[in-house]
Amino acid sequence: MKKIVILGAGYGGILTAKKLEKTFRKREDVEVTIIDKNTYHAMLTELHEVAAERVPREAIRIDLDKIFAKRNITVVHDEIMEIDFENKVLEGKVDKYEYDYLVLATGSKPTFFDTPGADTNALTLWTYADALRINNHIHKMFQLATSELDPEKRKAMLNLAVIGSGFTGVEMVGELAEWKDRLCRTYNIHPDEVGIHVIDMLPKVLPIFDDVLSDKAEAYMRKMGIQVHLSSAITAVNEDSIEMKGREPLMTRTAIWAAGIEGSDLMEGISLEKVARNRVKTDKYLRSLDHEDVFVVGDNIFYIPEGHERPVPQMVENAEISHEVVSHNIIGKIDNKEMIEFKPEFHGAMVSIGGRYGVAELNTKNRKFHLSGFFAMFIKHFVNIMYFMKICGINKVWTYLLHEIFHVDDRRSFVGGTFSKRSPNFFLVPLRIFLGVKWLMEGLSKVDSVLNDPTNIFLLPAKAADATAAATEAAEGVSALPVPDFIWKIGDWFMNLLFYNADGSFNGLAPVFQTLMVVGEILVGLALIVGLFTFFAALVSLLMSGMIYVSGNAAPEMLWYIFGAIAVLVGSGSTFGLDYWVLPWLSERWKKLTLVRRWYLFTDRPRGY
Numbered sequence: 001m002k003k004i005v006i007l008g009a010g011y012g013g014i015l016t017a018k019k020l021e022k023t024f025r026k027r028e029d030v031e032v033t034i035i036d037k038n039t040y041h042a043m044l045t046e047l048h049e050v051a052a053e054r055v056p057r058e059a060i061r062i063d064l065d066k067i068f069a070k071r072n073i074t075v076v077h078d079e080i081m082e083i084d085f086e087n088k089v090l091e092g093k094v095d096k097y098e099y100d101y102l103v104l105a106t107g108s109k110p111t112f113f114d115t116p117g118a119d120t121n122a123l124t125l126w127t128y129a130d131a132l133r134i135n136n137h138i139h140k141m142f143q144l145a146t147s148e149l150d151p152e153k154r155k156a157m158l159n160l161a162v163i164g165s166g167f168t169g170v171e172m173v174g175e176l177a178e179w180k181d182r183l184c185r186t187y188n189i190h191p192d193e194v195g196i197h198v199i200d201m202l203p204k205v206l207p208i209f210d211d212v213l214s215d216k217a218e219a220y221m222r223k224m225g226i227q228v229h230l231s232s233a234i235t236a237v238n239e240d241s242i243e244m245k246g247r248e249p250l251m252t253r254t255a256i257w258a259a260g261i262e263g264s265d266l267m268e269g270i271s272l273e274k275v276a277r278n279r280v281k282t283d284k285y286l287r288s289l290d291h292e293d294v295f296v297v298g299d300n301i302f303y304i305p306e307g308h309e310r311p312v313p314q315m316v317e318n319a320e321i322s323h324e325v326v327s328h329n330i331i332g333k334i335d336n337k338e339m340i341e342f343k344p345e346f347h348g349a350m351v352s353i354g355g356r357y358g359v360a361e362l363n364t365k366n367r368k369f370h371l372s373g374f375f376a377m378f379i380k381h382f383v384n385i386m387y388f389m390k391i392c393g394i395n396k397v398w399t400y401l402l403h404e405i406f407h408v409d410d411r412r413s414f415v416g417g418t419f420s421k422r423s424p425n426f427f428l429v430p431l432r433i434f435l436g437v438k439w440l441m442e443g444l445s446k447v448d449s450v451l452n453d454p455t456n457i458f459l460l461p462a463k464a465a466d467a468t469a470a471a472t473e474a475a476e477g478v479s480a481l482p483v484p485d486f487i488w489k490i491g492d493w494f495m496n497l498l499f500y501n502a503d504g505s506f507n508g509l510a511p512v513f514q515t516l517m518v519v520g521e522i523l524v525g526l527a528l529i530v531g532l533f534t535f536f537a538a539l540v541s542l543l544m545s546g547m548i549y550v551s552g553n554a555a556p557e558m559l560w561y562i563f564g565a566i567a568v569l570v571g572s573g574s575t576f577g578l579d580y581w582v583l584p585w586l587s588e589r590w591k592k593l594t595l596v597r598r599w600y601l602f603t604d605r606p607r608g609y
Contacts, residue, residue, distance in 0.1 A: 002030045002334055005090065005099040007080060007266075009036035009064055010044070012298030012319030013105030014391060019327040021073045030334065032072065035090070035097065037079035039064055041391065042128035044107075045316060046384070048168070051125060051134040052175030053182070054355055054412050055403040061128055062392050069597035083270050085291050101293050101330050104267075104280060108299040108314060111262035111277055117237040122163065122257035125172055134256060138176075141254055142187040152251065156240045158194045159252035163234055163242070164259035165200035166207070167351050170217060172258055173198040174353035177224040178412050196226045197250060199242065200259070201233040206351060206359070208313075213359045216372050220357055234259075261314060267300060275302050276311065284341040285329050286322055295330060297322045305344060316387070317346055350380040355404075355412035377414035393600030428572035432528050435564045439541060440525025446518045454511045459518075460495065461552055463504040481554045491550035520544060531577015534568065541565040 004020055006013045017034045024030035043060040050057055064075050078092035083102075090097040110126050112118040123137060124130050138160065145157040162173040177196045184191045198205070198221065204214045205221070205228065221228055229244070236243040237257075242250045262268075263278025273281045273289050279302035281289050286301065288294040298319035304311050312318050321344045329339040348362040348369075360376035362369040371379060381404060388396040404413060411417035449456065483491070499510040520540060527537035542565040548554045549562070573579030591602045 001028075002100045003098055004030065004032050004101045004103070004330060005097055006032070006034040006103040006105055007090065008105035008107055008298075009034055009038070009041050010105055010107045010298060010319065011041075011316055011387070011391070012323045013103065014041060014067060015320070015323040016103055016105065016297055016327050017068070017073055018071070018390075019323065020330065021068075021071050023327075023331050025072050031074065033074040033076060033097065033099075034064075034068070035076040035078055035080060035092070036064065037077070038128070039077050040128070041067060043384075043387070044126070045167075047125055047128065047131040048172040048175045049355075050128070050131040051172065052179040053135060054175060054178070054408075057132065057135075059399065059403040060131075062396060066395070066597075066600075067392055070594045071598060080266060083266075085271065085294065088293070099293075101295065101333065103295045103297060103326060103330070104288075104300050105297045105319075106264040106266050106300060108261040109264050110257055111260045112257065113260065115234055115237060117239075118163075118234070118257055121237045121239050122255045124257050125168055126261070138183070138254060142183050142189060145189060145193075146187050153240075154193070155195075156251040156253045158189065159197065159250065160195065160254045160256075161197040161199060161242055161250055161252045162256045162258055163199050163237070164257065165198050165202065165205035165228075165230070166258065166260075167349070169198060169200070169256075169258035170206055170221070171352055172256055173221065173226055174224070174357075175355075177221070177226050178354040178356070178410070180225075182410055195252075196224075197229060197252070198226055199229040199232050199234065199244065199250070201231065203231050205230070208349065209351075209359065209361055210368075210370065213361060213370050213372065217351070217353060217359050220353055224354065261299070263300060279311070279314075282342075285339050286326050286342050287329070293333075295326045297326050303342060305342065312344055313346070315346075315349065317349075318344065321345075350376060350383060352377060352380055355408070356414055356416075358414070374414055381414070395600035395602055395604065398603045425571045425575040428568050429531075429576050431564055432531065432534065432568040432572045432577075435541065435561070435568060436525045436528025436537075438525070438561070439521045439528065443518050443521030443525060446521075450515055450518050454515060455506075457506045457510050457514055459514045459553070460499055460506065460510055463496075463500050479556070480552055481549060481556055481558060483550065483552050487550060488552065491552075495551065517544065528568070531573035531575075531579050532582060534573025534577060534579050535570060538565045538569040538572075542569070 006017045013034060017032060020032050024032060040061045040063050046060045049055045050060055068075050076097070078094040080090045080092045082091040084091065088099050088102070090099065108126070110124045123134050125134060141157040145154050148154040148157060160176050162169045162176070173196060180194050180196060181191060183189070184194060204211070205218045206214045218228055232247055233245040234242060235245050237255050240251060240253050242252060242255055244250070263274065267274065267278040267280065272291070272294070275281055280296045280300050282296050282301055282303045283289060286295050286297065286303065288296060299314040301318065301322060302311050322342065325340055325342045331337065332339045346363065348360060350358060350360040352358040356377070357373055358376040358380055360371040360379050362371065362379070384400065385397050388400055405415060405419050408417060408420040413420070449458065499506060499513065501507050521544065524537045524541050524544070527533055528541070542562060545558055545561045545565060549558055587602065590596055596602055
């Protein structure tokens with residue numbers, strides 16, 4: 001039995017575990033275990049959204065049991081305190097764990113550069129718990145400010161400061177600036193009393209970017225009302241102030257530290273060769289230089305690729321690329337196959353400044369592209385969706401879209417609030433029932449004709465040379481909706497293929513189709529009336545309307561069938577309909593199926609629904 005242990009359930013750890021499990025799923029000689037001190041995975045690049053209340057608290061966390069459901073992976077909830085590399089044993093607070101191959105994916109933690117008071121007085125933004133702590137703290141400061149009479153104390157409560165203007169700092173301060181108006185309305189505080197600050201010792205924001213993007217980001221932050229303090233070295237962080245070299249202290253009780261990271265606490269204590277703030281030095285196969293059975297992914301890597309001057313950056317894309325190399329090489333070691341070298345190609349980075357604006361730098365082999373505004377935010381969301389697809393499939397992608405686009409407060413989205421406007425579902429009930437009654441009447445009116453002579457085809461037009469002739473014949477004197485020529489040709493080709501003989505007469509499939517159409521009209525009508533499986537009923541309604549239109553058989557009233565079906569497609573059966581009881585009952589049973597859990601083929605009901 002070969003025991004593979006992945007230490008850390010961050011992005012790199014999860015992807016490594018999933019790839020190894022996929023390879024060894026049916027083998028009894030390999031065991032894959034992942035260990036983390038938390039029971040969930042948090043999307044660390046989106047912590048600022050929870051901290052500043054743009055998305056619900058559950059939006060950026062995924063339970064590990066959901067991620068690894070129905071997979072041959074052992075998930076262990078424990079905190080590892082020591083690693084005995086010689087005896088290949090991990091010592092945790094709960095138990096000890098043996099390994100044959102170990103993957104270090106423990107991530108990082110904030111570093112304070114020995115700044116006095118920073119570790120005790122500053123709020124960090126590096127874990128899910130940090131995001132909740134910041135959110136609760138800011139609410140507390142605004143609540144206290146409502147009853148504080150001392151102007152200086154009140155000012156310190158209402159000054160929010162972010163230390164560091166890198167990715168994390170810029171994203172955090174942007175969210176605070178957008179959240180400010182909501183906080184002021186909630187606590188009845190005038191916006192002019194609230195100060196939003198970002199501080200950095202460097203002369204520019206986002207120093208990793210070219211000046212053109214850095215300047216755009218700074219200009220947008222100033223436009224949002226953020227006070228940008230550059231070339232300002234922090235000398236101390238006090239309980240109610242931040243001291244800066246050569247400047248007046250900034251009075252604040254909310255100092256958020258986003259000024260740098262180092263290896264996790266565990267990395268600090270382990271006996272491996274480390275450099276650059278506790279990053280493990282690796283070879284080209286991403287193995288520790290001290291032990292060939294210890295591999296490293298993500299932020300824990302210190303490796304300078306051939307032809308590069310700097311080590312690989314601590315960013316999500318590094319975890320994405322490195323997990324492929326580590327997984328392949330562990331598989332190669334077990335199955336005596338050739339290992340591959342780590343040759344990363346990074347494609348750029350994206351930074352959001354609030355929910356509406358961002359900047360992005362995209363790299364290709366021959367050119368570098370700079371994006372800002374809508375297109376940068378589109379790229380960021382696209383990358384996040386790809387991220388979630390690999391972690392938890394459609395399940396998490398759906399909830400991500402709800403939180404980022406469809407259920408957004410205060411228009412805090414790059415598409416504004418247009419897609420998030422919602423009205424009560426009970427306004428759709430009359431339309432749903434009316435559409436159902438119309439389909440039911442249509443179906444019942446044709447039952448006798450179908451039963452008396454199934455071969456009498458009246459729902460399909462007789463074969464005609466053009467759309468106008470067919471529509472005129474089918475509508476029996478009633479003007480039919482015009483069908484564009486290219487659509488008619490597609491529909492005509494399809495009907496020739498399925499329903500007509502070479503001589504133009506109907507074949508044996510035509511009466512079957514006609515019968516199914518009549519049955520479909522009756523079933524769709526009944527389903528819409530009682531609100532049962534409304535989404536599928538409305539979808540079938542839309543398809544039937546479309547087929548009738550393409551055939552040239554559609555009277556003008558078919559338009560309201562089409563648009564009515566679109567209107568009732570989502571949610572209309574949850575009010576005064578059976579969907580309210582049936583769908584949750586089916587959903588719970590559906591989610592228990594092995595294939596469904598493994599491929600995440602289910603959605604979670606949004607909060608409040």
